[in-house]
Amino acid sequence: MRILVYPGSFDPVTNGHLDIIERAAKICDKLIVAVLVNRNKAPVFSIEERVALLKEVLDGKPNIEIAAFSGLLVDFMKKKGANTIIKGLRAVSDFEYEFQMALLNKHLDNNIETLFMMTGINYSYLSSSAVRELASHGGNIKGLVPDIIIDRIYKKFEENRK
Numbered sequence: 667m668r669i670l671v672y673p674g675s676f677d678p679v680t681n682g683h684l685d686i687i688e689r690a691a692k693i694c695d696k697l698i699v700a701v702l703v704n705r706n707k708a709p710v711f712s713i714e715e716r717v718a719l720l721k722e723v724l725d726g727k728p729n730i731e732i733a734a735f736s737g738l739l740v741d742f743m744k745k746k747g748a749n750t751i752i753k754g755l756r757a758v759s760d761f762e763y764e765f766q767m768a769l770l771n772k773h774l775d776n777n778i779e780t781l782f783m784m785t786g787i788n789y790s791y792l793s794s795s796a797v798r799e800l801a802s803h804g805g806n807i808k809g810l811v812p813d814i815i816i817d818r819i820y821k822k823f824e825e826n827r828k
């Protein structure tokens with residue numbers, strides 16, 4: 667069975683992530699969306715919230731699993747019996763960082779392969795921090811994240827302002 671693992675912080679999930687998720691799910695038997703619990707910077711959305719947003723957006727997609735992980739990605743993959751990472755490349759600027767990550771993961775576990783998919787052209791400028799920045803100032807995020815989670819994102823920033 668061909669399993670692909672799509673890791674990220676998803677703080678929050680954007681239409682750019684969804685573009686990769688939907689296309690990647692077509693070329694494997696199972697896609698595991700792996701949500702990092704802790705990142706260097708404290709996330710705005712808790713791990714439970716980030717997983718819940720993904721679950722809502724991906725509801726009913728049969729070959730997609732959403733799982734939280736902490737620690738090293740390669741250790742999580744071993745537990746899941748997976749050896750292939752899929753990542754999106756938005757622009758040349760992503761390359762250097764992704765190249766380093768791919769080589770570090772290979773250094774940690776020689777069985778791990780990283781595949782790259784070009785992010786849809788409409789999303790090449792998009793990032794979770796851009797969504798957070800816009801939403802925190804009440805800016806328009808329609809078209810950047812799935813419609814069904816827009817209100818939840820604004821609400822989170824309203825709560826944070828209180």
Ligand code: COA
Pocket residue numbers: 673674675676677680681682683686702705737738739740754755756767770771785789792793794795796
């Ligand atoms: N569409 C829109 N945005 C995208 C995107 C896409 N297709 N692909 C990436 N992005 C955004 C992300 O949302 C993120 O936005 P932000 O920084 O503004 O919040 C940014 O681009 C960087 O993405 P990425 O490089 O995937 O970082 P990440 O923080 O989402 O995920 C992990 C990083 C989880 C993959 C990585 O830190 C990891 O594997 N950590 C575990 C520890 C480990 O094993 N390290 C590796 C060996 S040292």
